[in-house]
Amino acid sequence: MLTLQLDSFDVELKDGAIKNVGPADKSATAKLFDVSDVEAREFGDKRIKCVFEDSEGNEVQVALFPEQARELREGIEALEAGGRAFD
Structure with a gap:
């Protein structure tokens, strides 16, 4: 089981590309169990x-x-x- 916690995570999907939206202060935590x-x-x-x-x-x-x-x-x-x- 994989859990992801994403903080302040806003992106824009346009023409197949992902673009950051807002400030670059994003953080994430990933946990893998079993x-x-x-x-x-x-x-x-x-x-x-x-x-x-x-x-x-x-x-x-x-x-x-x-x-x-x-x-x-x-x-x-x-x-x-x-x-x-x-x-």
């Missing part, structure tokens, strides 16, 4: 791309710098060690 497929691969020269997909074909991609990926790994390991996840 992930069925996970992949990590190189992205550019320095980053790691994490790709998450659910059974409905929804996909979220996140590009991390190595230090961010290490922080994520350490956070997962801390959860595992504390018995707070993966039981």
